[in-house]
Amino acid sequence: MIEIRWHSRAGQGAVTGAKSLGDIVATTGKEVQAFALYGSAKRGAALRAYNRIDDKPIITHEKFMNPDYVLVIDPALAMTDDITMNDKETTKYIITTHLEKDELISQIPALQDKADRVYVVDCIEISLDTIGRSIPNAPMLGAFVKVSGMFELDYFLENMKRVLAKFPQKIIDGNMQAITRAYNEVK
Amino acid sequence: MAEKFDLNEREVWDGNYAASQALRQARVDVVAAYPITPSTPIVENYGAYVANGYIDGEFVMVESEHAAMSGCVGASAAGGRVATATSSQGFALMAEVLYQASGMRLPIVLTVVNRALASPLNVRGDHGDMYLGRDSGWIQIDAFNAQEAYDLTLCAFKIGENHDVRLPVMVHQDGFITSHTAQNVYPLSDEKAYEFIGDIVPVDDMLDFSRPVTYGAQTEEDWHFEHKAKQHKALMDSRPIIDEVFEEFEKLTGRKYNRVEGYDMDDAEVVIVALGTTVETARVAAQELREEGVKAGVVGIRVFRPFPFDQVRDMLENAKSIAVLDRSSPGGAMGAFFNEVSAALYTTPNRPLITNYIYGLGGRDFSVSEAKRIFLEQKTNVDAGHITTDIQQFSGLRGPHLGYFQTKRS
Numbered sequence: 001m002i003e004i005r006w007h008s009r010a011g012q013g014a015v016t017g018a019k020s021l022g023d024i025v026a027t028t029g030k031e032v033q034a035f036a037l038y039g040s041a042k043r044g045a046a047l048r049a050y051n052r053i054d055d056k057p058i059i060t061h062e063k064f065m066n067p068d069y070v071l072v073i074d075p076a077l078a079m080t081d082d083i084t085m086n087d088k089e090t091t092k093y094i095i096t097t098h099l100e101k102d103e104l105i106s107q108i109p110a111l112q113d114k115a116d117r118v119y120v121v122d123c124i125e126i127s128l129d130t131i132g133r134s135i136p137n138a139p140m141l142g143a144f145v146k147v148s149g150m151f152e153l154d155y156f157l158e159n160m161k162r163v164l165a166k167f168p169q170k171i172i173d174g175n176m177q178a179i180t181r182a183y184n185e186v187k
Numbered sequence: 188m189a190e191k192f193d194l195n196e197r198e199v200w201d202g203n204y205a206a207s208q209a210l211r212q213a214r215v216d217v218v219a220a221y222p223i224t225p226s227t228p229i230v231e232n233y234g235a236y237v238a239n240g241y242i243d244g245e246f247v248m249v250e251s252e253h254a255a256m257s258g259c260v261g262a263s264a265a266g267g268r269v270a271t272a273t274s275s276q277g278f279a280l281m282a283e284v285l286y287q288a289s290g291m292r293l294p295i296v297l298t299v300v301n302r303a304l305a306s307p308l309n310v311r312g313d314h315g316d317m318y319l320g321r322d323s324g325w326i327q328i329d330a331f332n333a334q335e336a337y338d339l340t341l342c343a344f345k346i347g348e349n350h351d352v353r354l355p356v357m358v359h360q361d362g363f364i365t366s367h368t369a370q371n372v373y374p375l376s377d378e379k380a381y382e383f384i385g386d387i388v389p390v391d392d393m394l395d396f397s398r399p400v401t402y403g404a405q406t407e408e409d410w411h412f413e414h415k416a417k418q419h420k421a422l423m424d425s426r427p428i429i430d431e432v433f434e435e436f437e438k439l440t441g442r443k444y445n446r447v448e449g450y451d452m453d454d455a456e457v458v459i460v461a462l463g464t465t466v467e468t469a470r471v472a473a474q475e476l477r478e479e480g481v482k483a484g485v486v487g488i489r490v491f492r493p494f495p496f497d498q499v500r501d502m503l504e505n506a507k508s509i510a511v512l513d514r515s516s517p518g519g520a521m522g523a524f525f526n527e528v529s530a531a532l533y534t535t536p537n538r539p540l541i542t543n544y545i546y547g548l549g550g551r552d553f554s555v556s557e558a559k560r561i562f563l564e565q566k567t568n569v570d571a572g573h574i575t576t577d578i579q580q581f582s583g584l585r586g587p588h589l590g591y592f593q594t595k596r597s
Contacts, residue, residue, distance in 0.1 A: 019369045023199040026371050032199060035368035057371075059332075060471045061364050061464035062554040 001058070004051040005067040006140075007077045011043040013137030014073055018049040021141060024159040025053050025150070033058045046074075046081055067091055071144060073123055073136040084110040094143050094186065096123035096136050101187065119147050121186040130181060131174035138175045142182035153183050189214075190240040192377065200372040202333040202365035206272065206298045206358070207232035209340035211242060212380035213296075216267030216387075219247040219258030223277035224310045225362040226300035230272055244268075252277035256284035256295075263293035264402045266392025268344065270295065274362060275302035278316040282323070288355045289324030290418060291402050294347035294387075295355040297325070298340055301463065302362040303549040311550025312362030314462060314514040317491070318523055324418050326356040326425060327491040331466045334372045336360040338442055341375070344384045345432045352425045353390060354418075359491075361463040363550060375440065383439055422493045429490060446490040447498040451477065455484025457565035458503060460528055461512040462488055465546075465553050469512075472558035483562045488524075496531045503528070504535040508565035508574075512582075514547045521579055521592075540568050546582040557583055 004021075008014030015036045022034035036049040050065060052058050066086050072078045072095040083093065093111065097104050101120045105111045111118055121143040123136030131138065138160075145156045157176055164172045192211065200208070207229045210218065222230040237246045245262075249255045255271050263269040273281055278299060288295050304315040320327060328343060330336040340358045347356040360366055375383070391400045406414055429446060437443040450470050452458070459469040466487030473483035486502050488495065503509060511529070513522025520526075525543035532541060544561060547553045561582065567575050577590025 019199070022369050026197060026199045031371050033368055033370050034199070035363070059467035060555055061332075061361075061368070061468045063552040064554045064556075 001052055001054040002069070003065045003067045004053075004069045004071060004144075005065060006049040006051075007070065007072045007074065007081050007083055008047055008049060008137075009043075009074045009077070010038060010045045010047050012073050013135050014047065014049040014071075017073070017137030017141060018051050020137075020160065020163045021051055021144070023163050024156060025051075027159055028151075030055060031057050035063075037063060046077060069094065069144065069148065071140050072096060073140050075124065078104065078108060082110075084114070091117060092147060093118045094140065094147055095120050096140065098122050098125065119143065119186050121182050123182060126178050126181050126185070130177040131171070138178040139182035142179035143186035145179070146183045146186050153180065189243045192236070192241050194374050194376065196373065198372050198374055199369050200333055200337070201228075201367050201369045202330070202336040202360045203228035203300065203367065204232055205333045205337035205372050205374075206340050206360070207236070208374060209337050209380070210270050210296075210298070211236050212375070212377050213268065213270070213341065213344050213384055214244065214381060215242075215270045216244045217247060217259070217262035217269050218244065218271055219249050219255045219262065219269075220271045221249050221252050221255045221273075221277065223252070223274050225302055225312070225366045226272045226274040226277075226298065228366070229298055229300070252280040253284060256281040256288065256297075259295045260284060260288050260291065260293060263288070263295050264291060264392070265394045266387075266389030268348070268387040269293075270298070270344075272298040272300070274300045275304055275310075275316050279304060279319060282319060285320060285323040285325060285355075287403065290414070292353040292418070292421070293355055294344075294353055296340065296343045296347060297355065297357045298336075299357050299359045300362050300366045301359055307549075309549040310362070312364050312366075312463075313516075313548045313550065315516060315548075317357075317359050317462070318515040320357060321492060321523070324354070324422065325492065326352075326354055326422065326429070328356065328358050329462050329487075329489055329491055330358060330360045330365065331464055331487060333360075333365055333368065333370050334442075335444075336365060337372055337374060338436065338440070339444070341380055341384060342432050342436055342444070344387075345435075346425065346429055348387050349428050349432075350388070350390060352421065352428050354421055354425060359463070364464045373440075379439065383436065426493055426495070444489055446495040447502055448487040448489050449502050450485040450487070452484040452486065452502060454482055456482040456507040456569055457562050458484045458486055458506045458509045459512060459558060459561060460486045460488070460499075460503070460509060460524075462491065462514065462524065465512060465514065465558075468553055468555060469558045472555045472562060475555070476559060476562055481562060481566055494527055496527075499528055500531040500535055503532060503539065504537055506539045508540040508542070508568040510542055510544055510561045510565055512544045512546055512561075516548055517545055517579070525579075540565075540574050542568070542574055542576060543579040544582040545579065551583050553583065
């Protein structure tokens, strides 16, 4: 089973991102789960969203997980939230930031022995440039596709169009660009 | 005529979406609803289907849950297929009318997304509202995941509207853990789903002016008791019909439901008995412990009312130590579910050891590791030959241990 934990603020689209990822992974024949820990959260409040992916039906309903991937879509949460909580020796981190990777890691003690598993991408800037709003979830999906190697980019884009079908073409195009740019820029 | 809704063979839905799609496919005549977290999206989605032309039936917006269920009572007595959704405080406000609906034998379907009852205010999942309904005279069916929330909502119409049943049916799912967790769901086509449920054939409908009838009559000591006895008998007699509907559903989908579900129970010595998503989480723990040689099994109650007393007994009588998990504040007693399972087991020759865990109130996480710990406490009981812990314990509570009562031993 692959487990993913998203760190986000309410309004940044982590829940939608997790559900979109689940939707697309399911088309490959896998079983998925996507959920979030929120409730009365107001916009801007820190929240966590989760994905599970497996070849067989997923019957665990615990919120606890040891994530394989940690996706941080708010730059400040990398500093203030406990992003390494319950991690493993193989956990990979994808963090949205305008900083260079070395600069970021130097500011987060918990990441200092994990540098080879940390990836950075500026999802905020990418979403502002492509979608016109600070919606860092779509670029994070592009970065995840690259880092995980779970899909070919084209396959992911085609399926994402289906997930976004109810939106105007301009929004769909913006999301496609955001995903592609983050795929190419994550490092 | 309603627009066609495009569905894929495999969808990724949360429990709320699954329930709202089942209501759409059932071609409900009247939904009267007042949204409340975490069941709000059922009503929201349904409202969107209405607005977008996918539904021919009426959607009645009301001013409270009391009015929602009252609207359902009127529409059902008139002869329509009727459904609504609620949770927690809304359920509590509906409580008065729930008894009216069942006493009038109206086959309303209520999708309940379980949530804790205030105070303190809490929007998350526990079974307090489900327990509040347990003497209301409704059939109560429990889904453990989103697929089941969909399947069992379809079954609920077919069970409740059966002329040998004529009772309202609740379909429960866990707040957030099921209602807001997206997972793979394999829906039926609209045609297949509707064909399975069939048209409603009303009994004594008030809109049949050629044959006037009265609903909600008054009876005092002359007849009230006989009416309530008939209602209880109807609940008891619904058991074989629930089984028939589940069999028919299996023929259609390959998905088999039972009033009591057993997992790894053939040779189980230590068992967790639970409701809702906990059943599935405990199965993971049981499977992991079996690899370590612990004969662990899980029993889930699919139909909470009518309570499957005999099936619970058959399923559990050869176990050695049983943990019954109540996700509702017990309010000065043993957990109600524990009491019911204990009563069933008291009538067996073996009388296995049985203990009560109160857990997960207000959405507190129930983890695989906690389920394993509970199994291993049962193993300790088996090895010692008696209950080694308090008979009632709180599981997953912060602060000092809380537990009550010990076994009397000579």
